[in-house]
Amino acid sequence: MFATETVVEFLGILVILVTFEILSQSYMKPMVNAIAIQSILLSILFAVIGIQRHATELMVIAVLTFSIRGVLIPSIISWDIKKNPIWSYRELETMVSSLVLTGVILAIIGYIVYRMIFHTVFNIRGGALPVVLLLLSFLIIIARKNAVAQLIGYISEENALLYASALLNLPVILEAGVFLDLLGIALAGIILAAEKEYGHVELEELVG
Amino acid sequence: MLWLLLIFPLVACLLSLLPFRRLREAITLTLSTLTFALSVYLMVKVIKTGKVAESVFYVDLYSAIIVLLVASVYFLSALYSPFYLRNVKEFFLKRRYYYSLLNAFALTMLFASLTPNLGLMWVGLEATTIVSALLITLEKKKASVEAAWRYVIVASVGLGFALLSLVVLYHSSKTLNWYSARLPAYQATLAATLALIGFGTKIGLFPMHTWLPDAHGTAPPPVSAMLSASLLPVAFLAYFRVFSIAISSNAHVVAGITAFFGVMTALMAALLTIPQQIFKRLFAYSSMDVMGIATTGIALGKEGILASFLLLIIHGFAKAGLFYGSGNVMVSYRTGRIDDVSGLLSSLKLTGIALILGSLAVTGAPPFASFIAELVILACSLRNPALTAALAAAILISFSSINYHVTKMTFGERRGEKIPVYAEAIPLLSALIALGISFGVLGVLLI
Numbered sequence: 039m040f041a042t043e044t045v046v047e048f049l050g051i052l053v054i055l056v057t058f059e060i061l062s063q064s065y066m067k068p069m070v071n072a073i074a075i076q077s078i079l080l081s082i083l084f085a086v087i088g089i090q091r092h093a094t095e096l097m098v099i100a101v102l103t104f105s106i107r108g109v110l111i112p113s114i115i116s117w118d119i120k121k122n123p124i125w126s127y128r129e130l131e132t133m134v135s136s137l138v139l140t141g142v143i144l145a146i147i148g149y150i151v152y153r154m155i156f157h158t159v160f161n162i163r164g165g166a167l168p169v170v171l172l173l174l175s176f177l178i179i180i181a182r183k184n185a186v187a188q189l190i191g192y193i194s195e196e197n198a199l200l201y202a203s204a205l206l207n208l209p210v211i212l213e214a215g216v217f218l219d220l221l222g223i224a225l226a227g228i229i230l231a232a233e234k235e236y237g238h239v240e241l242e243e244l245v246g
Numbered sequence: 247m248l249w250l251l252l253i254f255p256l257v258a259c260l261l262s263l264l265p266f267r268r269l270r271e272a273i274t275l276t277l278s279t280l281t282f283a284l285s286v287y288l289m290v291k292v293i294k295t296g297k298v299a300e301s302v303f304y305v306d307l308y309s310a311i312i313v314l315l316v317a318s319v320y321f322l323s324a325l326y327s328p329f330y331l332r333n334v335k336e337f338f339l340k341r342r343y344y345y346s347l348l349n350a351f352a353l354t355m356l357f358a359s360l361t362p363n364l365g366l367m368w369v370g371l372e373a374t375t376i377v378s379a380l381l382i383t384l385e386k387k388k389a390s391v392e393a394a395w396r397y398v399i400v401a402s403v404g405l406g407f408a409l410l411s412l413v414v415l416y417h418s419s420k421t422l423n424w425y426s427a428r429l430p431a432y433q434a435t436l437a438a439t440l441a442l443i444g445f446g447t448k449i450g451l452f453p454m455h456t457w458l459p460d461a462h463g464t465a466p467p468p469v470s471a472m473l474s475a476s477l478l479p480v481a482f483l484a485y486f487r488v489f490s491i492a493i494s495s496n497a498h499v500v501a502g503i504t505a506f507f508g509v510m511t512a513l514m515a516a517l518l519t520i521p522q523q524i525f526k527r528l529f530a531y532s533s534m535d536v537m538g539i540a541t542t543g544i545a546l547g548k549e550g551i552l553a554s555f556l557l558l559i560i561h562g563f564a565k566a567g568l569f570y571g572s573g574n575v576m577v578s579y580r581t582g583r584i585d586d587v588s589g590l591l592s593s594l595k596l597t598g599i600a601l602i603l604g605s606l607a608v609t610g611a612p613p614f615a616s617f618i619a620e621l622v623i624l625a626c627s628l629r630n631p632a633l634t635a636a637l638a639a640a641i642l643i644s645f646s647s648i649n650y651h652v653t654k655m656t657f658g659e660r661r662g663e664k665i666p667v668y669a670e671a672i673p674l675l676s677a678l679i680a681l682g683i684s685f686g687v688l689g690v691l692l693i
Contacts, residue, residue, distance in 0.1 A: 155436060156414075156436075158432065159414055159417060159418060159432070159433050159436060160417060172406065172410075176403060179399060179403065188399055192399065192402055195402065195403065195406055196402075198406075199406050199409050199410070202409075202410065202413055203409065203413060206413050206416070206417050208365065208412065208413055208416055209365060209416065209422065210363070210365030210366060210368070210369060210412075210422070213365070213366065213369045214365070214368070214369060214372070214409060217369050217372040217373055217376070218372065220373075220376055221372060221375060221376050221398065221402060224376045224379060224380065224398070225395075225398055225399075228379070228383065228391065228394060228395060228398070231338070231383075231391075232391045232395075236388055236391070
């Protein structure tokens with residue numbers, strides 16, 4: 039019991055560190071690799087919780103997380119990056135150092151918010167980690183200027199929501215996971231279709 | 247019976263994938279008509295018995311109102327779509343997917359309205375985002391793709407908050423069914439506040455409204471009608487359920503928070519209607535204004551809740567009419583700008599009348615029942631004079647601004663080209679339904 043909780047918490051901390059790696063990148067390719075790693079770490083986390091609770095739906099979520107957010111969507115983006123050189127360039131207006139610093143401040147705020155507001159409700163070990171992950175994901179979406187980076191922020195947000203749902207045993211987690219994935223695939227589809235019609239440069243303007 | 251409300255649009259969605267244009271139109275129209283008829287039957291049954299519980303569904307008066315609204319606008323959009331599609335110059339989304347997605351859009355909204363499980367309601371709303379975002383990109387315009395992107399990104403952030411709210415709610419009450427969930431006041435306040443941010447994003451509440459004018463303004467008119475007249479009320483229903491749980495769990499502070507964000511939304515939207523130059527964006531801000539007033543209404547007690555739902559009904563039909571009318575104007579005048587349109591009453595007489603009736607209805611002018619609804623909400627707010635003053639200001643500003651813009655379009659020199667009468671009849675039919683319901687309500691009140 040103790041060992042499982044420790045493993046889950048350790049994996050959660052690794053996920054947060056990988057998210058800081060996403061925040062610190064100006065190039066698209068390392069960001070894509072980092073989101074794939076984040077998703078794979080979370081799929082292991084879901085599998086561990088699933089085995090501990092004998093919960094089939096969590097095992098399915100683990101498989102979905104690995105296959106769709108860990109492999110499929112990152113592969114689609116990587117293929118797109120190879121095809122269109124524009125994504126190989128740095129995102130010039132992103133101030134990475136200040137973004138990382140903002141991320142650290144946000145993580146501290148997230149922890150304080152969790153302790154002050156959510157802790158009395160949940161009181162579970164590692165409960166602050168999904169809240170911090172969610173805030174960092176919002177930061178990626180808000181601070182990044184191009185559509186691909188925002189899609190990565192969306193996947194990270196989805197991971198945070200499923201992480202919180204898994205820790206708290208939400209009954210509709212499977213349905214939520216499936217539809218969040220469908221939305222992620224739809225987002226990737228919009229990027230590819232828009233690129234086909236309007237070219238690369240214009241895609242920079244798909245700001246959320 | 248309730249399963250049929252989902253089976254009809256599902257069958258229509260699947261059959262609409264067939265490669266025959268006429269067949270797709272006919273199937274969608276037939277099955278949307280059946281869905282509409284069934285929703286009327288459900289409404290009658292709920293009025294007689296108070297609620298209908300069947301299998302995994304649970305419908306009370308409020309759900310029945312929203313189901314009726316969704317099914318009606320679904321039917322009207324199915325009726326209007328063939329005309330508009332014939333006038334679209336270039337498609338971004340493949341034309342053959344349009345009807346399938348339109349039916350899927352109705353299906354997801356009906357599902358979200360029929361289920362008593364807040365988790366499944368959330369799933370339904372998530373699904374509406376997927377299909378409606380694709381529908382927004384129907385026409386080949388860069389602005390549509392940008393609007394769809396902004397919509398999905400902002401809505402996904404909002405739905406994230408909504409899911410967190412459900413996590414709090416489930417953890418404390420061990421159920422997600424709105425009719426049985428009860429939790430301690432602190433947890434209820436937390437869940438409702440997160441739901442206000444989360445579902446409030448889909449309702450178009452300030453400050454999470456940024457997607458709304460872009461999405462409603464750039465979507466094809468039949469889709470704009472469904473977004474405005476049915477999707478916003480479905481999201482409103484979801485928040486109303488969490489709000490009701492919070493109030494019955496003695497979290498009364500939630501009423502104050504809800505009223506604050508409601509009135510801020512109404513005021514902000516009313517002010518933003520003034521400088522609008524594109525008529526579809528004007529109507530989008532008007533939707534935001536009405537949703538703000540309705541959100542304020544639910545925070546003001548039982549009378550306020552009834553008035554809010556009455557406002558949603560009148561707004562739904564009138565706004566659908568305004569968007570179909572906008573489609574006619576765009577086809578006839580080949581513009582979306584208010585300043586480029588004049589003389590509607592001479593060139594497109596029925597559309598002009600529909601726009602006048604629609605704008606009067608959405609701004610709460612008598613004899614429309616929206617007038618009574620807004621009056622009741624104002625009366626309920628009298629305990630807080632600042633709230634009354636802000637609400638009254640919002641209602642007055644939006645009334646003057648929207649009717650001024652529409653009057654500019656309807657009178658003056660004739661400019662547009664003729665369009666088929668049946669296309670002109672649909673917005674008028676929608677506005678007349680709002681008028682008919684208003685007379686019905688007035689009749690009931692007088693009796």
